[in-house]
Amino acid sequence: MANVKCSIPKGTRDFLPVEMARRNYIFDTIRSVFRAFAFEPIETPALENLSTLMGKYGEEGDKLLFKVLNSGDFMEGVDFQESPNKVAARICDRGLRYDLTVPFARFVVQHRDQLAFPFRRYQLQPVWRADRPQKGRYREFYQCDADMIGSTSLLNELELVQMIDMVFSKLNINVVVKINNRKVLAGIAEMIGAPERLVDITVAIDKLDKIGLDNVRNELKERGLSDSQVAALDPVFALSGDAAQKLASLEQMFGNVEVGKQGVAELKELFGYIAAADIRCEVELDLTLARGLNYYTGAIFEVKAKDVSIGSICGGGRYDNLTGIFGMADVSGVGISFGADRIYDVLTELEGFPQDLSQAARVMFINFGPAEQAVCVAIASQLRRAGVATLIYPEAAKMKKQMEYANRRGVPFVAFVGESEMRDNTVTLKNMTDGTQETLAVADMIEKLK
């Protein structure tokens, strides 16, 4: 079977060692911060029952779920005259995880008796979406989520902002954290007498930066708001100053609109915490921020890189009833998700990856033949036990070939054990960076490379 074409499905990727090292640098950084904030790791299966996933991501999301064909005689008793959706539901019981949030909700409900609440979990796993692949959008990609569930304290929100700050400070990426609150948006809608138009209003406000105030006004009218309702939004568009000033104006504006007042109170408390905490990145109140609106009930977060033009690299918010869809009511949660792929792109553009990440071998022994190899094996054992990544070239090939291999693998030290080294119980070590060479006792060599 010669020359089978080698390829992988569209929208998926292989990761070579250099890419793995860079990705692991990002994952390890995020994980170290999750751990510092005492989140606990969990994992859920890639395969979930489709009954768990369907209907949780809207109609569009249902279409983007990868469905897995039932095993055995999947066709038995199926009417193939039905619609593709109905047939798919009959021949596929399981699907691939679409995000980490719905499986987490399912997990919390299923294992609630084994968990200590407030439960803080993190989860770094791939998800799958049958989206049209394009630059920066994949069909298989990792999500890095941290959520705390079972506590309404705004200290949780503060901690998420601190975590964002710590992750991007460790990665040396300048970011701005944008914060909003769903209750403020609801308050605005109620204030202008259109509480049911919350989504329309938010979508329009969200476009303010891109299309300008006049176009936003026109769009709102097209969406069915009256002239007076649109005019009533003017004070919102006119808000200025820092977070505290905007919040003070909003509070006045809201008068007796309870939900809006509560949103302002929450934001005031959170911004108060943020001001007191030692947060190094920029944090701003952004009333146009509306991501995941169907879903969030309180705080909304989004993080953007300041020096690279790319979408958001982290986002999240508070949801008051996520586990409700699985029959467990009144559990409030708040969480964030880091976009590892976009962070990878940002670091690539900034040339922000540390230099020595992909160095998988610290030293390689040149192979001069059976007798010398035996000595190298013994020394390599000691190095490896000491945790030093060590290679022995597996054959007594030509020196040029062996050195080329060391170079291609980026090995910083090459070790020679020849006749004189064997006699003296030494190793000659060549520094591949500066070309210098020294002959050392074995113990000294191990000490040097550790």
Place this chain on the structure above:
Amino acid sequence: MANVKCSIPKGTRDFLPVEMARRNYIFDTIRSVFRAFAFEPIETPALENLSTLMGKYGEEGDKLLFKVLNSGDFMEGVDFQESPNKVAARICDRGLRYDLTVPFARFVVQHRDQLAFPFRRYQLQPVWRADRPQKGRYREFYQCDADMIGSTSLLNELELVQMIDMVFSKLNINVVVKINNRKVLAGIAEMIGAPERLVDITVAIDKLDKIGLDNVRNELKERGLSDSQVAALDPVFALSGDAAQKLASLEQMFGNVEVGKQGVAELKELFGYIAAADIRCEVELDLTLARGLNYYTGAIFEVKAKDVSIGSICGGGRYDNLTGIFGMADVSGVGISFGADRIYDVLTELEGFPQDLSQAARVMFINFGPAEQAVCVAIASQLRRAGVATLIYPEAAKMKKQMEYANRRGVPFVAFVGESEMRDNTVTLKNMTDGTQETLAVADMIEKLK
């Protein structure tokens, strides 16, 4: 939508924090050894084209592949009168990875120009098989593979044995490494004049321990070997002594059977290396070992735990033509795969997991109210920056509730910042293990917990 039933597909698992900690202990140990031997990490997508996977695992394997339904109108132009297999091939272009070996072969061929040969890769990723679930057998499970490809040197085989030794020595599991060589089995088949019956002979020999010599002889006759051919196997069954003695007898027995002689020569060289290396576990020659025979062409490895009755916990071997199926001939490789799930079961039975693995928080601050909380946030920031996993209870709940939470999370230290601590810039630290308590300056507390 109240009370949706919460469950996951049969044969899949959720991993709770305690299980995650234990699994990560196993993965981290294996990974640390792979790294010490300078293997480089790669990852391949969970989704592969079915054309890559089909026909690589035998007819049975094809059935066990999870197939993913095509998106969009998957039914268009499909004749549902055809057999399930044919219909499945029409409506599914992609499937889930069944093991890490075939995707690795595909990877090597696809990226050969970017790799330095001999290429040493490791890969820890889940695989999926639509097997009937049973104790210890899952439909979604991790494989931990290391392979070196592009070198025929037996030093590679030695290094794999060293790696096995190091992994199980770190995990404190007593193991025996069994080694065989496909060429010796082929030599035996040729010697008795039945070279084409290699598989029958090996399957029968493999049962020697279980069913005894007479039954093995009967089975061989049932499988079509003549009485004289079966009798010619007697010297093989009669082999005794250590590896060196068995190999000496085999060498004599083989006379001019080239393939058998080559197998013996390889085993002699490998056992010579093993004797000279500082290997701590038991290593034995086992001529009944035949795993993956369709596949391996030289060395065959299998590892068993000595103190727990369970199948093999690691296995591998040399394959001379794995990439041939993708059109790249003459690339020899050798590799091993650790069975993380079985190793987990072994460590559970041996109570071999370290005690403090699941300790996700090192210290928890009791929350006495807003003023105290603000001080705790500042101290917690310093602790977290120093890498100390730190919790602040998010609400000023009753002390009993907060302490219960600390207990459930297994936090070893609880920190109190009350009025006097705020005044003196100190923290009172309670050791939850022995109940002792001390009041420390903040800097001293951080130093103590680091």
